[in-house]
Amino acid sequence: QKEVEQNSGPLSVPEGAIASLNCTYSDRGSQSFFWYRQYSGKSPELIMFIYSNGDKEDGRFTAQLNKASQYVSLLIRDSQPSDSATYLCARPRKTGNQFYFGTGTSLTVIP
């Protein structure tokens, strides 16, 4: 099993809907997770991180971490066409300043 797994999609949602992106991980001891957004042809940019069980909200974005089930989700409320991008899930490795990245989920918001 990969360290961090994501469904590559593509995921399509209508404008105004809630987009739900999921990431599962294999190491039960993982403490923190990061969500990056990557527009086509651009570099990844951090959206938010979460390191405790439960929900963390930032504007239209909510990250959810469920350590018992080993998944982390990103919810995007009131989805906009500008949210169309690939979303990468990542977590730090235990040793060294390294990260495991998922392969990303492609999201398209349809106007």
Next chain:
Amino acid sequence: NAGVTQTPKFQVLKTGQSMTLQCAQDMNHNSMYWYRQDPGMGLRLIYYSASEGTTDKGEVPNGYNVSRLNKREFSLRLESAAPSQTSVYFCASSEALAGGTDTQYFGPGTRLTVL
């Protein structure tokens, strides 16, 4: 404050040629990284430098060398380019957040094609 900068943005090489990708950050970060990104493969770590003067191999180091010139600059060298090294290369740097959890900031990328 430019963040992380990379040069060049695009490059085409012939098999066997060499080149160096440059990266600099102005955020006073200790750690710097080189990744490659290929379709369906995600971001894969080539090399990283936890601090000035240190470098370590990542997942896919073969065919590459790195130099941490100073705290700001981290370069990636391809000694003898191969078509398999056609990819998008990202440099990143990281800071330690409260609790010791790092986040990474990425440069704009270099799109390399090896013919």
